[in-house]
Amino acid sequence: MNFVALRMLTGDRAKYFGLVFAIAFCTFLLENQTSIFANILRRTASQILDVTDAEVWVMDPQTEYWEQTKALKDTDLTRVRGVPGVQWAVRLFKGNPVAKTLKGKFAVSFLVGLDDATLAGAPRKMLMGSWERLREPDSVVIDKAGYILLFPNEPLEVGRTLEMNDHRVTIVGISDAAAPFASLPVMHARYSEAVNFLGRERTELSFIIARPAPGVSPEELTARIGARTALRARTTQEFMWDCVRYYLKNTGIPVNFGITIAVALVVGAVVAGQTFYLFTVENLKQFGALKAMGVTNPRLVGMILLQAASVAALGFTIGTGMAATFFEITLHKLATRGIVLMWQCVALTGACILFVVIVASVLSIRRVLVLEPAEVFRG
């Protein structure tokens, strides 16, 4: 009887495609909005996640997220290095100097100062030039998006100059640093130079990044550093979630996206659910005839569930394909670079679609189960 169920489903092409596309668009909307939301929040921690060689971040106890820093004392670095289980620990500076081109174009930038000796904390992806050239005096590495912002319509090339805090600096590399939350250029320089590009303050040590010794977990090390130095120590993942939580709590992003996602869910669920329910209701006469001919209730339930599962699977697949295509197109745009379709959002949307289809199926099944087969004699 499975083929009967599927033929009933696909027999009326208009209804069938309506049903499939209702689920497909619901899937697309949910995956699209949740992925954009998650990716934008992830951007709040882009510069943290770009650091792949350290697993532990140490900061002032009052620091809540990446943007908010209070400089540490130089002696804090020594104290952290003295904690058992630290394989190495180095300085990291973060500032927001204004970078100016010779043509007068300027932009506030993210400037990250890397440890002079090790260059630890640099993103691994380099498009042009090399990290080693940062050892040259007055040099910076800029991300591609920042380069295009400062040098619009000009080819990517190293050797161009910028002015920062009356310092003339040379671009020695172009990186593919992850996009920050605010679309600002991301620059990397040696720590000793970065502090000068911004303007000297009494203390400049924004963060200490560290790596645990073999056998020591990052979580274990953060606990030890916290206990011994009274500084705030977080693993990379913890610090990323700190940033996400901060933006969730203190900005309108979750509310705005939440409303959009809720509307997408409600509209999609109602349209998809109601379409499927109406599909069953319009076929009640056929189900009644089958009941009269001796098709048992469990078999009818199986037929409805098969119809629901088929239409949900097809709609979800098409919707996911649409979402994947959308993100594939936008992935390479400057403003939306790095925003991808997240598998977690696909799974979450799948669960939502499954829930909607189950609810619609249960309502449909109820109508069929209470249907008197004698109804078929009533014209």
Add this chain to the structure above:
Amino acid sequence: MAATDLAVSCHDVRKHFGEGETRIEALRGVDFSARFGELTFLVGPSGCGKTTLISVIAGLLDRTAGELAVLGTRMDDLSGTARVLFRRQNVGFVFQQYNLLPALTAAENVAVPLLTAGMPRKEAVDRAKSLLSRLGLESRTDALPRALSGGQQQRVALARALVHEPRLVVCDEPTAALDHANGEAVMGLLAKSAVHPDRGVIVVTHDTRVFHYAHTIARMDDGRILEVTRPNGSSRTPGPGKTSSSPEEVFA
């Protein structure tokens, strides 16, 4: 007449819908029987209880009171599921509005009772095509119902009612939606292909033009059988209803 001659036997069958002021007495003590090898017509004005009676006989509706035996089986002895399986195996239906599944071809529609019984699809469809050929629809086996005329659709419905060789066929106004010629053709086909010594056929109709096909006519009004006649003058044992083979014998 022996009880085993009877495909259906009802005694004092009652059925009401609703309660209190909305209570409707659809069947008010029906005594009725239908014999194997015969076309038994159930006739009467609209609303007299014909459809309710065949629904009760076919196991589609539960009666309120009375005794009912179908193909020698007391329906009270069957649980809900057993009754569905009994219906699947033993009863064929022809509906007034055909009730063909619009997405299935004629042959697939005919195959539904076989598929329901678990027969593999190809075998079921082949058997359905063979039956449709015997009913003169060999060129229409792959047509969808919407491409068939009313008469053709009713012939497909008839094939569907017979394909699993049921021992009881219940037809509800099979000619009501057809013109005279098609009505005659369908009834002729029904008489020719459905009547079988081991099968009872009950036809609900008020199409007087086809009464001559009946072996027995039970006239019904106001929820009761008023009269049972045998228009073809058959010399076989007396017809259903209040005959020498009373329902009491069946339920004894």
